[in-house]
Amino acid sequence: MDKSxxxxxxxxxxxxxxxxxxxxxxxxxxxxxxxxIFLGQVRADEIDGKxxxxxxxxxxxxxxxxxxxxxxxxIFDKYELTCMHIHHSLGTINTGEIxxxxxxxxxxxxxxxxxxxxxxxxxxxxxxxxxxEIFEDATHQWKVNK
Numbered sequence: 001m002d003k004s005x006x007x008x009x010x011x012x013x014x015x016x017x018x019x020x021x022x023x024x025x026x027x028x029x030x031x032x033x034x035x036x037i038f039l040g041q042v043r044a045d046e047i048d049g050k051x052x053x054x055x056x057x058x059x060x061x062x063x064x065x066x067x068x069x070x071x072x073x074x075i076f077d078k079y080e081l082t083c084m085h086i087h088h089s090l091g092t093i094n095t096g097e098i099x100x101x102x103x104x105x106x107x108x109x110x111x112x113x114x115x116x117x118x119x120x121x122x123x124x125x126x127x128x129x130x131x132x133e134i135f136e137d138a139t140h141q142w143k144v145n146k
Contacts (some may be wrong), residue, residue, distance in 0.1 A: 005069045008086045009061060014096035022085060022103055026104045032082050034109040036116035040100030042093050050135040055100065055143060056092045060128040071122045079115040086119065088129065 019039070026032060045052045072084065082105045089099040102120055106112040123129075131143035 003079070004006070005065050007065060008028060008088050009059065009090050011091050011130055012089050013089055013099065014087050014101045016098070019098070024027050026105060029105070030056065031107065032105045033107045034105065034112040036104045036112040038102040038116050038120050039098050041098055042095045044045060044095040047141070050137060050139065052095060052133045054092050054134045055099065055131040056096045056134060057090050057131050059130070062084050063128055064127045067127055071119065071126065075119050079106065079111040080108070081115055084115065084119065084121060088123070090135070105110050126145045
C-alpha cells in the first residue's frame with residue numbers, strides 16, 4: 001500500500017462520470033471480490049421554514065489531509081482491503097450533487113462494507129471540514145452533523 005498522504009479534496013461537486021470511471025478502472029483488478037461505495041449527496045433540508053439550496057464546504061486542508069491519512073492507515077490495518085479511494089468536495093455544492101465519494105474494495109464483501117461505513121463515520125466526526133448551508137433566500141448557517 002502507498003503510504004503517502006493523498007489529497008482527497010475536489011473543487012466542486014463529484015461528477016457521476018468520475019464515479020463511473022473509478023468503478024470501470026477496477027475491473028482489471030481481478031483479486032477484488034467486493035466494492036462498497038458510499039455517495040454523500042447534498043439534501044434540500046427545510047430548517048426553520050427555509051430550504052437549503054447548497055452547502056459551501058471549507059477545510060483546514062493540511063490538518064484534514066494528515067488526519068485522513070491517519071484514519072486511512074488505521075482502516076487498512078483493521079480490514080483486509082485491496083484499495084480505498086476517498087473524494088470530498090470543497091466549495092459550493094448544490095442540492096442533488098455528490099459531495100463525498102468513498103470507494104472501498106476487498107476480496108470479501110464484509111471487509112469492504114464495514115471499512116466504508118467506518119471511514120464515512122470517522123470523516124464526519126474527525127475531519128476539520130465545515131459546511132455552510134446556503135438557503136434559497138441567500139442567508140446561511142453553519143451545518144451541524146447529527
